[in-house]
Amino acid sequence: MKKILVTLALGFQLLAISHVKAQDPAFSQFYASPLLLNPAILGASDDWRTSLCYRNQWGSVNSGYTDYDFNTSYPIYLKDEGSKIFVGLALLDDKAGAYGLMNGYLSVGYNKELGDNQNVCLALYGGLGQLAINTSGLTFDDQYVNGSYNANTPTGEMGLSRSVMYPDAGFGFTWYMNPPREKSKFNAYAGISGFHLNEPNQTLNGGVATLPIRMNYIAGIKIFESEKVELSPNVMVCTQGGNVIAAVGAYCYYNLKDDFKLTLGMWYRANDAIPILIGVEYKGFELGYSYDMVTSTLNAYATGLNASEITLAYNFARKKKDDSAPMIGSNTANNTGSQTTTTPGTFPFPEL
Numbered sequence: 001m002k003k004i005l006v007t008l009a010l011g012f013q014l015l016a017i018s019h020v021k022a023q024d025p026a027f028s029q030f031y032a033s034p035l036l037l038n039p040a041i042l043g044a045s046d047d048w049r050t051s052l053c054y055r056n057q058w059g060s061v062n063s064g065y066t067d068y069d070f071n072t073s074y075p076i077y078l079k080d081e082g083s084k085i086f087v088g089l090a091l092l093d094d095k096a097g098a099y100g101l102m103n104g105y106l107s108v109g110y111n112k113e114l115g116d117n118q119n120v121c122l123a124l125y126g127g128l129g130q131l132a133i134n135t136s137g138l139t140f141d142d143q144y145v146n147g148s149y150n151a152n153t154p155t156g157e158m159g160l161s162r163s164v165m166y167p168d169a170g171f172g173f174t175w176y177m178n179p180p181r182e183k184s185k186f187n188a189y190a191g192i193s194g195f196h197l198n199e200p201n202q203t204l205n206g207g208v209a210t211l212p213i214r215m216n217y218i219a220g221i222k223i224f225e226s227e228k229v230e231l232s233p234n235v236m237v238c239t240q241g242g243n244v245i246a247a248v249g250a251y252c253y254y255n256l257k258d259d260f261k262l263t264l265g266m267w268y269r270a271n272d273a274i275p276i277l278i279g280v281e282y283k284g285f286e287l288g289y290s291y292d293m294v295t296s297t298l299n300a301y302a303t304g305l306n307a308s309e310i311t312l313a314y315n316f317a318r319k320k321k322d323d324s325a326p327m328i329g330s331n332t333a334n335n336t337g338s339q340t341t342t343t344p345g346t347f348p349f350p351e352l
Contacts, residue, residue: 023240024195024214025067025094025101027055028267028275028290030236031350032311033069035090035107035125037236038193038216040172041349042073042088043111043121049073051313057292058305068093082113088123098138103129103168117179123172129211131202132163166200166211176348181224187348190219212241222348228255232350246270251277251350259283263352265290272296273307279352286313288352311352 027033032051034041042049050072058064073088086109094101109123140155174191195214203209220234230253238245249267256262265277273295279288292307 023212023243025055025065025092026238026245027053027067027069028273028292028307028309029053029277029288029311029352030218032286032288032313032352033071033090034073034349035071035088035105036069036092038172038174038191038218039088039105039107039123039125039170040109040121040174040191040193042107043075043084043086043109043123043174044119044176044178044189044347044349045073045315046075048075048316049313050316051286051311053309053311055307055309057307064096066095084111085109086111086123088125090127098134100132100134101129102132103127105168107172109172116177117183118175118177121172121174121176125170125172127168128165129168129200129202130163130165131204133204134162164202164204166202167198168196168200168211169198170195171197178348186221186223188219188221189348192217214238214240220348220350222350229253230255234350245272249275251352253351263288265350265352275307275309277352279311281351284315284317286311286315286352288313313352 024036027036030037031041032053051070053067053069053071055067055069056064057067068091070091071088072090073086075084075086077084088105088107088109090103090105090107092101092103092105094103105125105127107123107125109121111119111121113119139149139151142155143149143151143153145153170193172191172193174189176187176189178187193216195216196211197213199210199213201208202211215238217237218234220232223231223233225231232251232253234249234251236245236247236249238247247267247269249265251263251265254262254264259282261281263277263279263281265279267275267277269275273292275290275292277288277290279286281287288309288311290309292309294305294307298305
């Protein structure tokens with residue numbers, strides 16, 4: 001009974017927050033899933049990058065939310081060294097109680113060098129989503145007869161479709177400045193992205209339940225304190241269905257060796273949570289762990305509402321065709337194809 005009351009309290013709280021509109025799952029390691037944050041971010045890298053993220057949120061309440069996200073991107077170069085085309089793929093699996101959501105996105109983008117170490121990038125994405133419900137574990141009032149529950153008793157509850165599939169489309173745009181270290185001690189970026197521009201219908205009962213448009217606004221700088229230390233303060237604002245999520249955070253990167261980097265980070269999401277991050281990078285491999293400490297009023301209804309997130313990524317560094325004409329946004333790499341270290345000033349976005 002206590003678990004039921006807690007679940008109902010959380011449910012009513014969430015309905016009040018979301019105005020009974022669906023919301024997207026959210027990750028704390030924003031930049032580990034770039035296509036879900038802003039697909040144009042992919043255009044700043046010259047490497048083939050692949051990442052896998054796992055998130056468990058509110059696990060103490062009926063298993064809470066469980067999310068898996070797979071991202072991969074690959075740059076396709078044009079003859080003009082100042083421009084390139086890139087492609088990206090994202091797969092998302094989100095489970096919450098009886099509901100399951102699966103999304104697949106394919107993005108294509110174009111990155112153009114403007115001069116003065118500035119670039120702009122535009123990306124479009126399209127994909128399919130599927131929302132499904134599994135009622136096998138649910139119980140209904142009319143299955144209780146004389147106070148006893150019988151799973152074989154037919155229920156007269158309103159019929160629901162088992163699943164619904166829908167198209168999805170959106171865009172991403174970024175500007176970034178990445179001068180070499182000898183010219184500047186910092187680089188910068190800013191971007192805007194829009195998701196679900198077609199407002200797909202997710203209804204399971206034949207009605208209308210549109211997924212609201214989500215807009216993301218991001219900006220930040222990366223400061224090169226020394227050969228070993230980089231600081232990256234960032235800000236993000238997300239709006240969807242009348243809700244606004246504002247977050248500020250910072251990353252600190254420490255290069256222990258040429259091929260080994262330590263990352264520490266912290267974000268503050270207003271009226272929500274404080275995610276803390278620790279990560280390591282070694283020869284192209286990246287491993288990150290974050291823990292969300294909930295600061296919202298939901299703590300008044302239950303305990304154990306924190307979230308854990310783990311990310312594993314790998315950068316397949318591309319060998320330069322012409323060392324005398326380095327590619328924009330490239331990373332320093334050895335001839336074996338493994339990344340050794342990120343050259344300061346060449347990739348403005350956070351790496352986890």
